Amino acid sequence: MPAPIRLRELIRTIRTARTQAEEREMIQKECAAIRSSFREEDNTYRCRNVAKLLYMHMLGYPAHFGQLECLKLIASQKFTDKRIGYLGAMLLLDERQDVHLLMTNCIKNDLNHSTQYVQGLALCTLGCMGSSEMCRDLAGEVEKLLKTSNSYLRKKAALCAVHVIRKVPELMEMFLPATKNLLNEKNHGVLHTSVVLLTEMCERSPDMLAHFRKVSLVPQLVRILKNLIMSGYSPEHDVSGISDPFLQVRILRLLRILGRNDDDSSEAMNDILAQVATNTETSKNVGNAILYETVLTIMDIKSESGLRVLAINILGRFLLNNDKNIRYVALTSLLKTVQTDHNAVQRHRSTIVDCLKDLDVSIKRRAMELSFALVNGNNVRGMMKELLYFLDSCEPEFKADCASGIFLAAEKYAPSKRWHIDTIMRVLTTAGSYVRDDAVPNLIQLITNSVEMHAYTVQRLYKAILGDYSQQPLVQVASWCIGEYGDLLVSGQCEEEEPIQVTEDEVLDILESVLISNMSASVTRGYALTAIMKLSTRFTCTVNRIKKVVSIYGSSIDVELQQRAVEYNALFKKYDHMRPALLERMPVMEKVTTNGPTDIVQTNGETEPAVLETKPPPSGLQPASQANDLLDLLGGSDITPVIPTAPTSKPASAGGELLDLLGDLNLTGSPISAPAPQIAQPPFLLDGLSSQPLFNDIAAGIPSITAYNKNGLKIDFTFERSNTNPSVTVITIQASNSTELDMTDFVFQAAVPKTFQLQLLSPSSSVIPAFNSGTITQVIKVLNPQKQQLRMRIKLTYNHKGSAMQDLAEVNNFPPQSWQ
């Protein structure tokens, strides 16, 4: 049998293959040769064959038949064999296969080998891919090597111990004695790996953490770090003039863990952190890497405010750095600190806003998120201008989030109703097709509430869709408004701007175009048809035209449209006397608290002719029972249900009863229920629409909390206090999802004790994307006139992995500043 070809030769040959098929053929041929060579149990060439197999494995071809051969190589006495054997084991074997356990004995022997490089190979393999069983069997050997004086082995043993602890956390204890004098070493390799080991132990076990704080680990680390900074040039560990940056960064990270939530430790490291922060060279990436870690540490421990400001200023300087990587980490870090150090971050607002124009997508996204976090009552006009410009020019993947963010911010901080409407218009016309579906009802509600702006709004919307009616959310809002306020439109009553001359026919033209257009979604057509119908009571000259349109659609293929048309037709024919009442102007949609059950929140933008009933639907009753449902669900007799104000999205479904609509609402959004009879409340709930800025920088500084964190769903609360009404706290919730599948139809409900009042604004969306790639935001306003301790019960419902999920939780960890 001729000698198997050499590795390099095989590589050369395979690279000459011109097609995938040719390559496959060569590989197959060689694999066959290797197989027969293995069968012959040839010791001489085993190493060469396995090496070739590893190359072919990297190209993507199966190599499992070489696994046992790797084990034979490991058992060999020759170093060459062991080297390739261990490499093969790391590449081909994994703990899922039982065969890997056969390695254990070999590794055990090699851990005690006379040659340190063999010991090194064994430690490396164990430390990279050792299974829990292997780790259990060999932990003792590793612990022994951790105490050796041979620094080459000691450093490897430390990292191997880290792996053992990760695989079998219960074994952590046995490594504790050996850690006693690990940091006394001069060797940087041992120091670095020891710090990694100590970090792993402290992160995993609070007991270990307490132990290391007690044995003065912090002063020891501070000393080592100081030496690194103060010592002169050390060629062996120098990187661009900085002494061992890798070690510095690891020490800073360990200090972070030790200082977290611990005043004494934090104080002991204050000086060194300040020193590193001010003395590190920032001209190259390596210096900035150290600064970055320092900033992370300062922000996470109990540092004094001067140090925190220093840290944020470092981040501010990072934002101006030419290196985009530095800018990126700065934005990420600022995003983490914006809640707790709001004022300090505000100072860098203009730089952050400039980052919106960056070319890099990741930087833009971070800048956008940070910008939204920085919007407040004082800067809202300027910020919105920038954000609207950004919305115009950004990539499509941002538009939905940006639009939602703008709506939320506008709702919280709008300086005037006109400004609010204009902003909404701008978003709808700029990114109309990216606006989330559930923003439509929210916008409609806002518009109805701005009574004096109706004429202006409908005029602007009319002009917007005149040119282009392809953006569905825009068309939906516009259709609804035209249907509702069409009379204002044709009578030219607009005060805010030059009224336009529009005839009834022109209005109907545009609505009919929407109906006919291929671009219109079914939902949009529904809006348009109902709008046309409503105009029959608002227009005077074109009622016959409307009748005709309605009767045509009575035979539409679209079942929804057909049903509506048929019912509207019936309205014209048999129930004409009811038509004016049913198609009356919608009342202002908001939570009314004064008069008890009969003042009901209207839920959607559509009046649904209750054709089959002779009396108006008893809207009072259904919501009351829903209120009781909520009470039941949330339990407790001292809890009042929250009544969210958000109207739901879908126009009336088939059947047309208001009752059904309310039933539908439970699925899509916040349940609407009658408020329990209450005394008249101050109008704080209209705060969002008042003309005064309500929140300012004083609001900053309230720590945010994680209210809920289970099954991959995490909900954070951030707080702001109103400066016009000290009893009002605004909570912004952010829901994120760390699992691999999206959570859909997410609904957040909340209830508070009787002495409080709650208002839930509508959420930014109902889908939480997977992998923490996005969040749902929602605003809650709490009125707490008696300044009692805030408590809340929350109910979460969502769909995940195909099943419906539901959970109840209590939130008790509100920081005192949020309610005192």
Place this chain on the structure above:
Amino acid sequence: MRFMLLFSRQGKLRLQKWYLATADKDKKKMVRELMQVVLARKPKMCSFLEWRDLKVVYKRYASLYFCCAIEGQDNELITLELIHRYVELLDKYFGSVCELDIIFNFEKAYFILDEFVMGGEIQDTSKKSVLKAIEQADLLQEEDESPRSVLEEMGLA
């Protein structure tokens, strides 16, 4: 670090080191996906991106992309330094390293990496120390074989 990948601009994998036990099938899928994402990046973009629940740090040296997947609390900037240190080690060992060196001596690239990083963490921060260990290990290989040098055995000489 969870894993490190080296691949060419044409999407050919030159090295893959996994520090977390993963099924072969998943590995292939992740490699394919990540290569696609990284190769689609424009030159002006920053070296960091979010992918699945990890942070990915990548840097291009000539025709090779060096790609590391790190966890949430890891420092991206120092990972760039780690990558650079690895390239320096390769460069010192091979003498002005190029992609072909890594193709034809892939096992050496692994040996060097395994001497520098273990379990996803740096073993030794001294370039000299790592290179010396490799050198000594290579000598052991040579001494192993007599009369024929093992370098010849593996087709190196």
